[in-house]
Amino acid sequence: MQERDLYRPVCDWLSAFLRQKHRSAQIWVEDTSRSSVAEFLRRHRLTAYVPWWVTLEIPVDVTGAVLIVNHRHRPTLRLAIVEVKVRPINLRDLSQAIGYAKVVQPDYAFLVSPNGWTENLQRLVRDYQRMDVLEYAPKRRLVIARWDIVS
Numbered sequence: 001m002q003e004r005d006l007y008r009p010v011c012d013w014l015s016a017f018l019r020q021k022h023r024s025a026q027i028w029v030e031d032t033s034r035s036s037v038a039e040f041l042r043r044h045r046l047t048a049y050v051p052w053w054v055t056l057e058i059p060v061d062v063t064g065a066v067l068i069v070n071h072r073h074r075p076t077l078r079l080a081i082v083e084v085k086v087r088p089i090n091l092r093d094l095s096q097a098i099g100y101a102k103v104v105q106p107d108y109a110f111l112v113s114p115n116g117w118t119e120n121l122q123r124l125v126r127d128y129q130r131m132d133v134l135e136y137a138p139k140r141r142l143v144i145a146r147w148d149i150v151s
Contacts, residue, residue, distance in 0.1 A: 002009075002086065003033070003061065003084050003086050004031075006084045006086070006114070006149075007031040007033060007061060007062060007084065008120070009149075010023040010061070010062050010147070011029050011030060011031060011062055013019065014029045014062055014064045014080055014110075016065065017080075017108075018064050018066050018078075018080060021066075022066045022078065025066045025068045025069070025078075026066070026067040026069075027064065027065070027066050028040075028044050028046075028064065028065045029064040029065075029080075030062070030064060031061065031135075032060050032061070032062065032063040033059055033060075033061045033062075034059065035059065036056060036057045036058055036059055037053075037056035037057075037058050037060055037063050037081070037104055038053055038054055038055070038058075040058050040063045040065070040101060041053045041056065041065070041099035044065065046077055049059040049075070049076075050077065050079070051060065055103070056103065057102060058100050058103060059134055060081045060082070060100050060104070061083050062081070062082040062084065063067035063079070063080070063081055063082075064080035064081075064082075065079055065080070065108070066073060066078040066079075066080070066107075071079065074075055078106075078107040078108075079104060079105070079107060079108075080107065080109070080110075081097075081104055081106045081108070081110070081141060082110040082111075083096065083097040083100065083110070083111045083112070084112055084113070085111070085112070085113040085115075086114065086115065087113065087115055088113060088115045088116055088117055088118045088123065089111055089113045089115075089116070089117040089118065089121060089144055090118045091120065091121055093111060093113075093119075093127070094111065094121060094134075094144070097109065097142055098133070098134075098142055101140075101142055103134045105137055109140070109141075109142045110142070110143045110144075110145060111143070111145070112145050112147070113145045113146065113147055114147045115146075116146045117144055117146075118141065121144075125144075128147070
């Protein structure tokens, strides 16, 4: 199995996740592993909502966007990113995903693998309670999850 084999199911999951959170919003989700977040925003004409969009030349595996239109306020864009790994997630993978999240500043950030995460990373977060390593912005944390291939 290769990472790219998981991109379509991860896109489908992220789309469903965002639709559940934002039922009446317009949603876009796609594989951006061979392009960039900047290209995704440009292609969907969402650049007006992210002033620093041109700097987002980052090939995040999966990118999602939610445009919330409220008639009392101006439209709001919420971003989501997912990094996909096929091996157990390690500290290097965490660092990559946190770096992407710090630059993109998404509302939702995920790091997933069908093989979970390494013992060292589990020990750091669970045993030593180092939740700070998951933070990419105030009150925002990267979610590390095991991808269930079956369902």
